[in-house]
Amino acid sequence: MIKLFATDMDGTFLRDDKSYDQEKFAQLHEQMLAKNIRWVVASGNQYYQLKSFFADYPNTIYVAENGAYIRDLDQIYALHAYTSEQVTAILAKLALIPQLKILVCGQKSAYALNTTDPDFITLSRQYYYRLTLVDCFAEIDDQIIKFALSCPDDQTETIVARLREDLQGLAEPTSSGRGDIDVIQVGVHKAAGLSELGTHLGIDLSEMCAFGDGGNDLEMVREVGTGVAMANAQADVKAVADVLTGDNNS
Numbered sequence: 001m002i003k004l005f006a007t008d009m010d011g012t013f014l015r016d017d018k019s020y021d022q023e024k025f026a027q028l029h030e031q032m033l034a035k036n037i038r039w040v041v042a043s044g045n046q047y048y049q050l051k052s053f054f055a056d057y058p059n060t061i062y063v064a065e066n067g068a069y070i071r072d073l074d075q076i077y078a079l080h081a082y083t084s085e086q087v088t089a090i091l092a093k094l095a096l097i098p099q100l101k102i103l104v105c106g107q108k109s110a111y112a113l114n115t116t117d118p119d120f121i122t123l124s125r126q127y128y129y130r131l132t133l134v135d136c137f138a139e140i141d142d143q144i145i146k147f148a149l150s151c152p153d154d155q156t157e158t159i160v161a162r163l164r165e166d167l168q169g170l171a172e173p174t175s176s177g178r179g180d181i182d183v184i185q186v187g188v189h190k191a192a193g194l195s196e197l198g199t200h201l202g203i204d205l206s207e208m209c210a211f212g213d214g215g216n217d218l219e220m221v222r223e224v225g226t227g228v229a230m231a232n233a234q235a236d237v238k239a240v241a242d243v244l245t246g247d248n249n250s
Contacts, residue, residue, distance in 0.1 A: 004198070005032060006220065008043055008210075008213060012212055013041075040197065042220060044216050049128060060073075066174070066184045066216050067189050067193025093167055101149065103124060103147065104144055105145055110124070111131070111133075113135070114135060156179055156180075159173075159181065160173045169186070189220070191222070205225065206225040213229065218237050218240060222241075228241060231247040
């Protein structure tokens with residue numbers, strides 16, 4: 001019996017234009033409430049951006065920043081942050097790859113250098129509603145929970161492979177392709193976040209259903225009781241899914 005539905009956002013719940021069928025979702029949400037099924041958004045995106053989509057649904061729980069920050073409007077269930085030493089070491093490794101544009105993602109805000117390409121900043125503000133420009137990353141006073149990187153599309157796989165080696169034991173790169181890479185904490189991903197949330201709610205992973213399409217959804221889709229891959233999902237996500245469904249624009 002399913003007691004919790006979780007969904008990724010980009011490429012899954014949202015259409016390509018960042019909209020969703022609000023009338024249909026309102027009906028589904030009513031059905032979930034009637035059956036006491038919990039509704040969870042599990043995304044690599046920032047909490048402050050995610051909650052903007054669900055102002056009419058205050059019971060939504062957010063497994064944000066790929067599982068590092070778990071909360072609803074009133075309660076923080078979990079916050080996992082890097083140590084300051086880890087942040088320094090990771091930034092040193094990232095600085096060796098000149099193709100990267102870097103966001104340092106904290107609990108209070110995301111941060112970029114004020115020398116960063118303005119077009120990248122404009123695009124990033126669509127996903128990071130709290131984004132602060134700084135002179136240097138050392139001046140950040142925040143709990144750092146993730147690094148969000150952008151690189152040339154055709155170099156994504158090569159850079160992910162390099163980061164996997166360079167950051168071994170320190171952090172893990174994950175990507176849904178298209179030039180976007182998240183550097184997350186070791187063992188901190190959406191499946192771990194759902195498991196941790198389930199401990200608070202009294203719901204086992206086997207009693208959850210999760211929808212996803214990208215590399216950062218793989219563990220979640222694989223480990224829940226019913227994992228659903230979108231038709232537009234990466235091949236490795238489809239391979240571990242229990243069910244395939246339509247694409248995110250259907």
